[in-house]
Structure formats: structure tokens, C-alpha cells
Amino acid sequence: MTRLDVLQPRLPSPVQEVRDARFGRHGVRLLLKRDDLVHPELVGNKWRKLVPNLAAAAGRPVLTFGGAYSSHLRATAAAGRLLGVRTVGVVRGDELADRPRNPSLARCAADGMRLHFIDRSTYRHxxxxxxxxxILTACGASGAHVVPEGGSNAPAVRGCRALGEELRARADVVAVACGTGGTLAGLAAGLGPGQRALGVAVLRGGFLTGEVCRLQQEAFGGPRGDWRVDDRFHGGGYGRVSPGLDAFAEDFGDRHGLPVERLYVAKLLHALLTLTEDGAFPRGTTLAAVVTGRPFP
Structure with a gap:
């Protein structure tokens, strides 16, 4: 049996109030739920989603999926190194196999993850x-425990329910950036009466509402909590960071001493500021933004 105590987290993660006049002039209070401080290598929602899956793997190899810059792949590789568990990362894009490894994939390989590249058509299926x-046969991992892309499955959703529970009575609206929907599905289930969860999609497609519904059905047998997904702030798609968003993230970090991760956290914070300035939140509203990651070197 794998000993998970080496992955000891800092829980509950801290809640930090941000004094920002751009929110304050609209009567809105902003809190940051610092899930980026949960664990030094399994950052934020990655710890919450991976640990239940690692427990289910019970020491078997773990195979999972991701793109070339996937933070989920990095977290899985780090967990494998810490636990002494073999990991396999199936990477979208067979053309990447012949290129020099980017820093993200290089970190995965350094942590002992075996990388297997497949073409984008196969990846979609x-x-x-x-x-x-x-895929399992090609990777020599027929007995592996399979974790879906982003780590979002029923055990992960149940693991993320604690995130909502930690924020009960702390905020009126709790917002999180969404890639695969698992964190939002669990977060919403953990919040208390009168609280709302807001998911900010970081990629195009408009499919996340359906995914969150599906994940809650698998995890809890039906819908849980008051939540919605806003698909307007992806900035062109996953991995797309405009000069304007980059400048916003740099400015926010300078104002508040917080290095802002670009692919998820920057889009979340920018969405909350835009919605606040558009009058989406009544005066007196307390917002909590879940910081799910930090910049990768």
C-alpha cells in the first residue's frame, strides 16, 4: 500500500483579503483562497484531485493525459517521485516527440514520468x-490506474468538496478558473446555503456546463449547489495569453505581492474585475477567488 503521508498538505489553505480600489469603489470585497500554498509540488486543486486517485491506485502505476504544458502532468509526475510510484503521461501531439522537451515536459521526465506521445485525433478519442x-498496451501499462485529463473524475470531485466546505460563510460568491470542471463540481457541492460558485472557463467550446453536470452525477448521484460557468473570458482558448492579460497579471502581482499564474489565475482575476466593473455583483458582495496555481519557472 502506498503511504500518502509524504504528501502531507497545508489545510485548510489560507484566505487572504486583498485591498484593491478597483473592487472597493463598487462596494465589493475580494478574498483570495490560497490553494497554491497547499503543497509545494502538488499545487492547489492538483493535490485535492490527485490524492483520492492515488489512494485508489494503491501503489499501481498511474497513467494520465495532458497537453505539452499540463500542470496536471507535472503534479502527477511529482507525486510519483515522492511516492515511488511509476507514472506514464500520454501527451497530446505526436509531433512533440521529435522536438526538444519544453521546461514543463522536461520536469515530468526528470521526475521519472514516462512520456508517450499520440496524435491529436487519437487523443480526442x-x-x-x-x-x-x-494506449495502455502501447505504453506497457495494462494494469495501470487511469486518471483522466486534468484529474477530473468522481473521486477528484469528492476530494474538491472540502474546498467549498473550507469557504462556508466566508464569501457570497466563490470563483474558480475551469479547465475540465472537476474543481467547480466539487467546490459547489461543499458550499453552504446562500453561497454561489462561479466557474470561469479558460478554454473555448462551451462544454463545461455539461461536464460539471456529468461529474456531479457521477460523484454525488445528481446536481449539488448553486453554480454556473461563464465562457466569455478564455481570451481565445487554452494557453492564449494576450499582451493585455499579461499586463493585467503583472500589475495585479505588483499591487498585491502575488505572482499571478497566467493560464488560469490571471483569467479568473481579470474576469472578476470585469464583472465587478460591469455591476454584476451588488454592493456588499464578498468574492472569493480560488488561486489554483502559481507561475511555472
């Missing part, structure tokens, strides 16, 4: 039983 079986 990775959940099909036949395709998945072929």
Missing part, C-alpha cells in the same frame, strides 16, 4: 474503451 486499451 482517448476515453473510448478500444482506444484506451490500445
Amino acid at each position: 482517448k476515453a473510448d474503451p478500444g482506444t484506451l486499451a490500445a
Whole structure:
């Protein structure tokens, strides 16, 4: 049995109030839920989603999926190193196999993760039983515990419920950036009466509302909590960071002494400021923004 105590987290993660006149002039109070401080290597929601899956793996190899800059792949690789568990990362884009490793994939490999590259068409069908079986065979990982892209499945959603519970009675609206929907699904289930969860999509497609519904059905047997997804702030798609968003993140970090991760956290904070300035939140509203990551070197 794998000993998970080496992944000891800092829980509950701290809640930090941010004094920002751009919110204050609209009568809105901003809190940051510092999940980026949960664990030095399994940052934020990655710890909350991965640990239940690692417990289910019970020492078996873990195979999971991600893109070339996936923070989920990095966290899984780090967990494998810390626990002495073999990990396999299936990476979207077979053309990447012939390129020099970017810093993110290089970190995965340094942590002992075996990287397996597949073409984008196959990647889109990775959940099909036949395709998945072929991938497992090609990776020599037929007995592995499979974790979906982003770590979002029923155990992960149940793990993220504690995030909402930690914020009960702390805020009126709790917002989180969404890639695969698992964190929002669990967060919403953990909040108390009268609280709302807001998911800010960081990629195009408009599919996240359906995904959150599906994940809550798998995890809890039906819908939980008051939540919605806003699809307007992805900035062109996953990994797209405009000069304007980059400048916003740099400015926010300078104002508040917080290095702002660009792919998720910057889009979340920018969305909350835009919504505040548009009058989406009544005066007296307390917002809590979940900081799910930190900049990767």
C-alpha cells in the first residue's frame, strides 16, 4: 500500500483579503483562497484531485493525459517521485516527440514520468474503451490506474468538496478558473446555503456546463449547489495569453505581492474585475477567488 503521508498538505489553505480600489469603489470585497500554498509540488486543486486517485491506485502505476504544458502532468509526475510510484503521461501531439522537451515536459521526465506521445485525433478519442486499451498496451501499462485529463473524475470531485466546505460563510460568491470542471463540481457541492460558485472557463467550446453536470452525477448521484460557468473570458482558448492579460497579471502581482499564474489565475482575476466593473455583483458582495496555481519557472 502506498503511504500518502509524504504528501502531507497545508489545510485548510489560507484566505487572504486583498485591498484593491478597483473592487472597493463598487462596494465589493475580494478574498483570495490560497490553494497554491497547499503543497509545494502538488499545487492547489492538483493535490485535492490527485490524492483520492492515488489512494485508489494503491501503489499501481498511474497513467494520465495532458497537453505539452499540463500542470496536471507535472503534479502527477511529482507525486510519483515522492511516492515511488511509476507514472506514464500520454501527451497530446505526436509531433512533440521529435522536438526538444519544453521546461514543463522536461520536469515530468526528470521526475521519472514516462512520456508517450499520440496524435491529436487519437487523443480526442482517448476515453473510448478500444482506444484506451490500445494506449495502455502501447505504453506497457495494462494494469495501470487511469486518471483522466486534468484529474477530473468522481473521486477528484469528492476530494474538491472540502474546498467549498473550507469557504462556508466566508464569501457570497466563490470563483474558480475551469479547465475540465472537476474543481467547480466539487467546490459547489461543499458550499453552504446562500453561497454561489462561479466557474470561469479558460478554454473555448462551451462544454463545461455539461461536464460539471456529468461529474456531479457521477460523484454525488445528481446536481449539488448553486453554480454556473461563464465562457466569455478564455481570451481565445487554452494557453492564449494576450499582451493585455499579461499586463493585467503583472500589475495585479505588483499591487498585491502575488505572482499571478497566467493560464488560469490571471483569467479568473481579470474576469472578476470585469464583472465587478460591469455591476454584476451588488454592493456588499464578498468574492472569493480560488488561486489554483502559481507561475511555472
